[in-house]
């Protein structure tokens with residue numbers, strides 16, 4: 001089945017991974033800006049990263065017939081440094097017209113600190129000012145619920161923000177409903193060690209339905225599996241779900257969400 005991986009960090013993956021994704025049916029990916037595994041020393045390091053995301057990765061992906069899209073920000077972990085964050089925020093507008101940029105992300109919270117919150121809000125204001133969509137990272141650990149609540153409260157401070165243009169990622173059983181009930185899109189991340197397994201993700205789909213719900217691998221430099229979305233397809237088939245429902249989750253939903261950005265255009269390969 002053709003699918004889109006709406007959250008994967010290909011700068012951390014090999015060309016073999018691109019080939020494997022293509023063989024599995026992946027036709028498009030979206031790559032949010034994230035923490036590199038170490039703190040960068042200067043805004044110049046982020047400028048280089050944004051060039052990698054907007055120029056280098058689209059070419060690597062194209063070699064395997066995969067469309068590459070991206071999101072720009074300073075991640076929550078490095079947002080603890082407010083001055084560095086503001087320097088990076090001031091760089092972002094010059095990249096927003098690059099043809100593969102879908103919006104601002106993945107912004108969010110890591111340890112739910114006041115500095116992270118300040119920079120989160122400044123990213124939201126930047127997105128609203130430039131009419132950009134937003135992709136949000138929620139904390140991974142025991143503070144996921146509190147961090148998600150804080151994020152939803154901060155988003156509610158912006159009456160001009162359209163909830164349908166925001167995706168709140170890494171939701172789990174205890175956070176998915178609040179995100180969807182507030183009108184946002186929700187992403188489930190399939191990770192081998194933390195976050196959801198494919199079985200848990202399918203349980204969630206069976207519980208809350210498929211509307212405004214996406215799944216991703218969040219493949220990166222740590223333990224993660226770039227082919228996690230095909231694992232979910234397999235799990236749904238094992239349980240006897242309709243192919244049309246599976247396609248909604250892994251292709252139609254991310255395509256509908258991303259299509260709100262003028263830079264996102266992708267045909268349904270089955271309609272060719």
Ligand SMILES: [Zn+2]
Pocket residue numbers: 007009032034106137218
């Ligand atoms: Zn990520």
